[in-house]
Amino acid sequence: MPAEMTRALMTATGTPLALGCAAIPTPGPGEILIRVAACGVCHSDLHIVDGDWGAPPKLPLVPGHEVVGAVVSHGAGVRGPAVGATVGVAWNGGACGHCRACLEGEETICAEAEGTGYSRDGGYADYIVARADFVVELPKDVNAARFAPVLCAGVTTYRGLKRAQLRPGAFVAVIGCGGLGQMAVQYARAMGYRPIAVDLDPAKLELATRLGAMAVVQAGSGDLPQQLKGIAGEAGLRAAIVVAPAPSAFTQAIAAISPGGAVIFIALPAKDRDSLPVSISALANFEKRLIGSNVGTRADLLEAVELALTAGILSEVETLPLAEANAALERLRQGGVPGRLVLTP
Numbered sequence: 001m002p003a004e005m006t007r008a009l010m011t012a013t014g015t016p017l018a019l020g021c022a023a024i025p026t027p028g029p030g031e032i033l034i035r036v037a038a039c040g041v042c043h044s045d046l047h048i049v050d051g052d053w054g055a056p057p058k059l060p061l062v063p064g065h066e067v068v069g070a071v072v073s074h075g076a077g078v079r080g081p082a083v084g085a086t087v088g089v090a091w092n093g094g095a096c097g098h099c100r101a102c103l104e105g106e107e108t109i110c111a112e113a114e115g116t117g118y119s120r121d122g123g124y125a126d127y128i129v130a131r132a133d134f135v136v137e138l139p140k141d142v143n144a145a146r147f148a149p150v151l152c153a154g155v156t157t158y159r160g161l162k163r164a165q166l167r168p169g170a171f172v173a174v175i176g177c178g179g180l181g182q183m184a185v186q187y188a189r190a191m192g193y194r195p196i197a198v199d200l201d202p203a204k205l206e207l208a209t210r211l212g213a214m215a216v217v218q219a220g221s222g223d224l225p226q227q228l229k230g231i232a233g234e235a236g237l238r239a240a241i242v243v244a245p246a247p248s249a250f251t252q253a254i255a256a257i258s259p260g261g262a263v264i265f266i267a268l269p270a271k272d273r274d275s276l277p278v279s280i281s282a283l284a285n286f287e288k289r290l291i292g293s294n295v296g297t298r299a300d301l302l303e304a305v306e307l308a309l310t311a312g313i314l315s316e317v318e319t320l321p322l323a324e325a326n327a328a329l330e331r332l333r334q335g336g337v338p339g340r341l342v343l344t345p
């Protein structure tokens with residue numbers, strides 16, 4: 001094994017990542033060293049690099065939290081996965097394990113939750129160290145680049161849909177058809193729902209149709225809540241999963257869902273995300289439900305991976321070498337990327 005690796009390092013917010021060499025990290029107790037095969041570029045990476053979120057990440061930081069790779073070595077006390085196993089590393093990189101949230105199986109809201117590529121170094125590198133108990137084992141022959149987005153975009157949309165507790169056949173609007181939206185469409189289909197894709201970009205809607213959307217609506221082409229209600233008809237729009245980072249998308253989603261329906265809050269707008277006008281009577285009288293959903297627990301991850309493998313859920317991706325990390329982030333910043341950009345060392 002070489003002694004050094006390449007990695008893209010964030011040293012301050014709002015500055016490009018610095019591509020350079022570093023010593024390959026050593027796994028501590030309970031940790032494993034993984035050779036990265038692919039790492040998806042998530043919109044959250046852009047928010048972290050641009051400093052859009054209130055809480056800053058650890059610095060310096062290697063971003064990236066959609067990682068597929070092979071286990072190279074174990075730290076002390078690790079029982080598995082075995083050296084050589086293919087594993088996935090997700091955002092949920094650690095939790096305390098003993099607080100109330102952890103005991104109730106809600107480790108993503110643990111006060112000590114660790115974020116891969118945020119409070120721990122992530123996968124924009126040749127190697128990554130992860131807590132062994134927080135990785136998921138994958139089949140050896142998995143398509144690393146096309147499967148990597150399951151580790152964030154997939155589990156995040158899966159958990160959101162799961163939390164809405166819908167019946168089979170439910171119409172679900174997927175608002176925003178970028179990396180998360182294309183996963184939401186596929187998970188909605190795999191879970192027995194009828195997804196309606198919404199986006200400004202016709203190319204993204206075309207992709208959503210190929211991935212299983214039953215209908216599409218081009219945002220900005222009319223009154224979105226009315227358009228969605230029209231498609232759902234008497235069955236009603238039972239849920240809307242909002243993965244477009246625009247506050248107006250949430251307002252429209254609340255207006256569009258049927259009584260008893262759910263809006264799943266996932267996207268984090270860069271601006272104006274601390275308040276939202278909402279009709280109290282819509283919630284009280286019509287029992288509309290607003291559901292926050294934050295990535296996923298290890299149990300959600302396992303289910304999301306198993307469902308992806310069973311249903312053949314993969315992401316449409318464009319692979320780029322790790323050296324292009326800044327270019328990939330810039331393309332996300334400009335928008336209009338259909339599918340997911342994935343870095344390969």
Ligand code: ZN
Pocket residue numbers: 042043044045065091152153
């Ligand atoms: Zn992500």
Ligand code: ZN
Pocket residue numbers: 095096097098099100101102107110111112
């Ligand atoms: Zn905890």
